[in-house]
Amino acid sequence: MTALLESRPVADEERPAGRVRRPSVARRVADALVTATGKVAAIAVLLVVWEVAPRLGLVDATFLPPFSTVLDAWWELAAGGQLVDHTGASLARSLSGFGLAVAVAVPLGLLIGWYQPVATLLGPLLEVFRNTAALALLPVFVLLLGIGETSKIAIVFYACTWPILLNTISAVRGVDPTLLRLARSVDLSGFRLFQKVILPASVPTVFTGIRLAGAVSILVLVAAEMVGAKAGLGYLVNASQFNFAIPRMYAGIVTISAIGVVFNQLLVALERRFTSWRVPVGS
Amino acid sequence: MTALLESRPVADEERPAGRVRRPSVARRVADALVTATGKVAAIAVLLVVWEVAPRLGLVDATFLPPFSTVLDAWWELAAGGQLVDHTGASLARSLSGFGLAVAVAVPLGLLIGWYQPVATLLGPLLEVFRNTAALALLPVFVLLLGIGETSKIAIVFYACTWPILLNTISAVRGVDPTLLRLARSVDLSGFRLFQKVILPASVPTVFTGIRLAGAVSILVLVAAEMVGAKAGLGYLVNASQFNFAIPRMYAGIVTISAIGVVFNQLLVALERRFTSWRVPVGS
Amino acid sequence: GGAETRTLRYQGWAGDVTLPELAADLGYLGDVTLEWVGNTTSGPQDIQSAATGQVDFGGAFNGAVVKLKAAGARIRSVIGYYGSDEAAFSGFYVPEDSPITSARDLIGKKVGMNTLGAHHEAMLGIYLKRNGLSPDEIKKVEPIAVPPVNIEQSVRQGQIEVGVLGGILRDKALEKGGLRKLFSDFDLLGAFTAGTYVFTEDFLRDNPGTVRTFVSGVAQAIEWSRTTPREEVVARKVDILTKRGRNEDPAALRYWKSNGVAGKGGRIVDQELTLWVDWLAERGEIAKDQVTLSDLYTNEFNGVAA
Amino acid sequence: MSAHIGFRDVGKRFAVRDHASRRRAEFTAVQGVDLDVERGEFLVLVGPSGCGKSTLLDLLGGLTEPSEGQVLLDGVPITGPGLDRGVVFQQYALLPWRTAQGNVEFGLEAAGVPRRERAGRAREFLDLVGLNGFEDRHPHQLSGGMRQRVAIARSLAYDPTVLLMDEPFAALDAQTRESLQDELLRIWRRTGKTVVFITHSIDEAVYLGQRVAVLTSRPGRVKEVVPIELGDRVGQVDLRSSTEFARYRHRIWELLHDEVSRAQQQEKEVAGG
Amino acid sequence: MSAHIGFRDVGKRFAVRDHASRRRAEFTAVQGVDLDVERGEFLVLVGPSGCGKSTLLDLLGGLTEPSEGQVLLDGVPITGPGLDRGVVFQQYALLPWRTAQGNVEFGLEAAGVPRRERAGRAREFLDLVGLNGFEDRHPHQLSGGMRQRVAIARSLAYDPTVLLMDEPFAALDAQTRESLQDELLRIWRRTGKTVVFITHSIDEAVYLGQRVAVLTSRPGRVKEVVPIELGDRVGQVDLRSSTEFARYRHRIWELLHDEVSRAQQQEKEVAGG
Numbered sequence A, B: 001m002t003a004l005l006e007s008r009p010v011a012d013e014e015r016p017a018g019r020v021r022r023p024s025v026a027r028r029v030a031d032a033l034v035t036a037t038g039k040v041a042a043i044a045v046l047l048v049v050w051e052v053a054p055r056l057g058l059v060d061a062t063f064l065p066p067f068s069t070v071l072d073a074w075w076e077l078a079a080g081g082q083l084v085d086h087t088g089a090s091l092a093r094s095l096s097g098f099g100l101a102v103a104v105a106v107p108l109g110l111l112i113g114w115y116q117p118v119a120t121l122l123g124p125l126l127e128v129f130r131n132t133a134a135l136a137l138l139p140v141f142v143l144l145l146g147i148g149e150t151s152k153i154a155i156v157f158y159a160c161t162w163p164i165l166l167n168t169i170s171a172v173r174g175v176d177p178t179l180l181r182l183a184r185s186v187d188l189s190g191f192r193l194f195q196k197v198i199l200p201a202s203v204p205t206v207f208t209g210i211r212l213a214g215a216v217s218i219l220v221l222v223a224a225e226m227v228g229a230k231a232g233l234g235y236l237v238n239a240s241q242f243n244f245a246i247p248r249m250y251a252g253i254v255t256i257s258a259i260g261v262v263f264n265q266l267l268v269a270l271e272r273r274f275t276s277w278r279v280p281v282g283s
Numbered sequence C: 001g002g003a004e005t006r007t008l009r010y011q012g013w014a015g016d017v018t019l020p021e022l023a024a025d026l027g028y029l030g031d032v033t034l035e036w037v038g039n040t041t042s043g044p045q046d047i048q049s050a051a052t053g054q055v056d057f058g059g060a061f062n063g064a065v066v067k068l069k070a071a072g073a074r075i076r077s078v079i080g081y082y083g084s085d086e087a088a089f090s091g092f093y094v095p096e097d098s099p100i101t102s103a104r105d106l107i108g109k110k111v112g113m114n115t116l117g118a119h120h121e122a123m124l125g126i127y128l129k130r131n132g133l134s135p136d137e138i139k140k141v142e143p144i145a146v147p148p149v150n151i152e153q154s155v156r157q158g159q160i161e162v163g164v165l166g167g168i169l170r171d172k173a174l175e176k177g178g179l180r181k182l183f184s185d186f187d188l189l190g191a192f193t194a195g196t197y198v199f200t201e202d203f204l205r206d207n208p209g210t211v212r213t214f215v216s217g218v219a220q221a222i223e224w225s226r227t228t229p230r231e232e233v234v235a236r237k238v239d240i241l242t243k244r245g246r247n248e249d250p251a252a253l254r255y256w257k258s259n260g261v262a263g264k265g266g267r268i269v270d271q272e273l274t275l276w277v278d279w280l281a282e283r284g285e286i287a288k289d290q291v292t293l294s295d296l297y298t299n300e301f302n303g304v305a306a
Numbered sequence D, E: 001m002s003a004h005i006g007f008r009d010v011g012k013r014f015a016v017r018d019h020a021s022r023r024r025a026e027f028t029a030v031q032g033v034d035l036d037v038e039r040g041e042f043l044v045l046v047g048p049s050g051c052g053k054s055t056l057l058d059l060l061g062g063l064t065e066p067s068e069g070q071v072l073l074d075g076v077p078i079t080g081p082g083l084d085r086g087v088v089f090q091q092y093a094l095l096p097w098r099t100a101q102g103n104v105e106f107g108l109e110a111a112g113v114p115r116r117e118r119a120g121r122a123r124e125f126l127d128l129v130g131l132n133g134f135e136d137r138h139p140h141q142l143s144g145g146m147r148q149r150v151a152i153a154r155s156l157a158y159d160p161t162v163l164l165m166d167e168p169f170a171a172l173d174a175q176t177r178e179s180l181q182d183e184l185l186r187i188w189r190r191t192g193k194t195v196v197f198i199t200h201s202i203d204e205a206v207y208l209g210q211r212v213a214v215l216t217s218r219p220g221r222v223k224e225v226v227p228i229e230l231g232d233r234v235g236q237v238d239l240r241s242s243t244e245f246a247r248y249r250h251r252i253w254e255l256l257h258d259e260v261s262r263a264q265q266q267e268k269e270v271a272g273g
């Protein structure tokens, strides 16, 4: 659950001062336990507060039921198989939209970051769209694309595009000029320049955008599934709220969050594979 | 209107091949014209399509009225002084939430990026929240913070935090290790290490996050002003949509987009001041 | 023209069994079948989908129908499907110990409701006007949008002085006690139909037979639920909901009391629409001559009411 | 036959910001450079730090353009980089995400060497620079001298006709340096490449160059081109101790000495247009 | 009095990935290093490329820790960096967002020099390294040698008691180099600093060092420490041509020669634990 932090490989020489040889097995197990405790500590505190506050009447239990009640509702949904249906429907939308966004925004970002004419031409248009709320565009999407899957995937796609695009552009502009000189000196051009220098050099920054987009792809479901949805976690949240099934609503929210966290973990793992060459930076 | 592209300073030696001395004045004016044309071309095409498609009946003019109709509605709102009210209310919320997010997420990101223990402790919690939809949390915000300005600003703050946080963390982890060795060699530590090395080195990547957040701060208004609002552009969009005041709705959307673009331009200008030392990268 | 379509695409409401769905289950729709394309959470969105041909019919409160018509959409109401009566109404609630007891007490106060510019705001306006407040005084009463799930709690916490509650929200709030009704739409206007189903003019022209079957079937269903014991209606609805397997929770259905439809078989009367035309014209949202009443609705497809 | 490489009255100015006025100013790095290099020649450039040696190499590599004059390759003005010219940069320029092997293969890929040949060829040249066993190290796992050797291996491996080398041996110990000097001479002799080589070591200049071009201090111009006639270096024993060698050494030392004094004098003044 | 700096049986291993097995392996960079440096001494380290010189300097600077043994400063094990030790890195390490002046001031800020004194002091040391007029240039606008001089100015300006210099003059032309050598000796003489200096130039080692430590090839150990007794260099005319100088020169050359041959032999084998 380290996601946001993508805990870096600690190289030997980066170990904190004062140790000479490898720490003993006991010490290492103890370290691991401390770390594990740290990792769950904050979450545990959150859950305890969530459980206790409504029970003590600090917040209205009707609107913020104790965590255990939400868990019950979650189990019920899970046992009834509904959770699987909702999750499946949502994931299909999220992943399609997200995949499309990666496929479009990374190449586009590379082009815009690199070719000034492309930036001049497309920049203003993209800038306007980037600053147009997906939520406000919901009716337009529905109008133009219908209320079926197309418009829902399009919204996910739309929302995921911007963080990837912006980070990719920024990554390209941040490539070490020395490496560009090298690439130019061997007359790399066009596609191969991107493939062999700009893309690998950009990977870390692009991935930050991709991970932001990964979260967005799940988050935007709540909006995307407001209209014409038959299933989905966003739909579950909306409908539960509408029907005053508060514990279910929270069960839906929690599931969305959990999926978001897992998805992010996967992206972090992928990122690590691609950036294993990076020199570890540590305190 | 180059925003997304933050057109970079073209250094002398980066000029395209084939020119020997400075181009003539006529040539430079011509160049500027071509660039300006390029910049507005895409937007112009969009507006023409928007004007013509409904008139030709390609889309339903009731729900996607021609641009000129939207412009009329916009003028009406502007002339009646309502636009100023809405814009003022929205800007106050957006800027407060955005400002708070910058103030919180940049230092937090620096800490998380640098201190593994902080990352271990806070990471999972932040990760969970990051993956919890602001829209789904709307009722929770209202529950805990009421329906006043606090909850609206909180939503903006919440949504703006993540891109800044993620980019800041990523920036810290990407600082050139050579510079860190330098900083450690002069025994910089704590605050001064951040101030003098990590922060300046991170500026470009952090700013990408800040610019994403800038857009988000405006975009999320549509959601934030669903609740307890009496004025604001998001409110205008929501209410108009609900009331089938379709041209007004688009007038609101267009205004939001325009403000987003302008805000972004300001951030780009700021970014440029902070990163003027960067070596220009060009095609 | 050619053969009429016998399949009607529509949007449902999660956790609810709508009248057309009930009619279909009761066998009142003959060879007309319903095709569920998904759920919606908003009446205006539903009729917009109908107007743009995403679905074949949609329902919303009559104010929205008037506004959509005024906006230029070629739609027409064919049958009423919900409204207010003594069982189904929207109440304006204050805390038990609130000093607010009359319309005049509302000056300078906040009234929370799920959406602005809709049914509830209109009811508030009519209430204030009927109780003698001047237009300037009325302007000082502050309607405010609050998500439905937050209304009760906002009233109790004093963030708003009045909250509008209906249906399950009202029942759940009243179960807990501590709230007092200031007035309701039923108190104000008596039983009346508040929302109607609409089709596009084109659809009505091309498929009159289908529409007739549909409208008459829904009308029959209205009458069936009016004359059948409440428990039986609820049981039937729960049964439908369970059978169709859309992953819904039947809990909310048990709070059903009445459709609130006033006219026999959902018959629409002038007054139900002129109310909104007048109100919207007064607010300057539409010009009075922007809609003609005869274009707004027709009962001609309603075999039960005609 | 005209010269292989020709500088014709070449000048290069950079835009800089003037401190006092905070306005854009121009800084002249090199000016009025005239120089010919024959095909297959080994030319060494020496000159005070900051006199414009790297700038001249950049111009030759097509990485920047002259503000004035022309740089010709076989009589045609250079308009951009090309695989015919290979550059060893003063600051190595290794791709941090590739291993030593991968960095050498980078040049081979660019040159279109078939995939199956690359690994072998990269290994061969890493061997040549004494990096056997370090093929899988990433740049940050190599010492300074090792990084420089990877960059050298890369430029040699893809076999350009013109080699442009900017202080390639600066980070090497004397012995490694001498052995790579001999290796470079052998390769040059065998392949007939044209080499333009920048160094700060007068010994190195005399040992390697057929001609040594001494540049003036800023703005750089060619002060004198000294032809070195020492015959085949690799064959001779202890050439560096010969009197002839010392004579050339002294000549270049003298030429440089004046320039460096001038440069140091100049640097006391404020830089500018 | 015990030694100012002491290496006690110091070893340093790095984690690397073994190519063949794709498993983590350990690579020994230096091993069993024993070496003392007196307070105020000028010690030069020479050794084949990749033998571990920079690693030893990192250990002294507190930038990395020994895998074995101890590095002592005044008898206390070094646990981290400190302002008492100033490092000139092999790769300059300039902050790209600061000007030359700003980079020199960086060290002064770290050392807590009052704001109003910094500008003057930075300018003074930029002057010293011959960069008058270039104060406002950013690193990418400077030549390789100029960048190195900025790094040197930075380390001198904030006046640490121990100077750790990793090939600081490698990118400089011979004349600039000689004048900075003299400057460094003068500063050293005047301030009584302890200097540990890495170089690849035997001449430079003999000219600067009171003692020259010759390292073996990987894993680096101290092969021999040669005391140089040439008296005060700066006063003498053409010291480099004296026979004594040549004798030291030759001695170190011999010591190195074997090592480099060994190193080259080693590098033919596969690197590893």
Ligand SMILES: Nc1ncnc2c1ncn2[C@@H]1O[C@H](COP(=O)(O)OP(=O)(O)OP(=O)(O)O)[C@@H](O)[C@H]1O
Pocket (backbone or CB within 6 Å): D014, D015, D016, D027, D028, D029, D047, D048, D049, D050, D051, D052, D053, D054, D055, D056, D090, D218, E140, E141, E142, E143, E144, E145, E146, E171, E173
């Ligand atoms: N991008 C640039 N902007 C401004 N000035 C520059 C730029 N690049 C180089 N210069 C200046 O041009 C001059 C020549 O630089 P160059 O790198 O060619 O010198 P050099 O002879 O290679 O020096 P060294 O031996 O120190 O590497 C220097 O004074 C340098 O400051």
Ligand SMILES: Nc1ncnc2c1ncn2[C@@H]1O[C@H](COP(=O)(O)OP(=O)(O)OP(=O)(O)O)[C@@H](O)[C@H]1O
Pocket (backbone or CB within 6 Å): D140, D141, D142, D143, D144, D145, D146, D171, D173, E014, E015, E016, E027, E028, E029, E047, E048, E049, E050, E051, E052, E053, E054, E055, E056, E090, E218
């Ligand atoms: N982070 C690291 N990971 C793995 N190996 C390393 C690392 N740093 C250095 N080494 C290895 O340790 C050995 C010594 O490196 P070091 O940089 O100390 O050599 P050096 O004597 O300074 O060489 P040079 O004269 O070429 O700069 C080298 O073989 C190098 O490959």
Ligand SMILES: O=C([O-])O
Pocket (backbone or CB within 6 Å): C042, C043, C044, C059, C060, C061, C064, C195
């Ligand atoms: O939500 C309405 O039914 O209007």
Ligand SMILES: [Mg+2]
Pocket (backbone or CB within 6 Å): D053, D054, D055, D090, D166, E143, E144, E145
């Ligand atoms: Mg140079």
Ligand SMILES: [Mg+2]
Pocket (backbone or CB within 6 Å): D143, D144, D145, E053, E054, E055, E090, E166
């Ligand atoms: Mg080294």
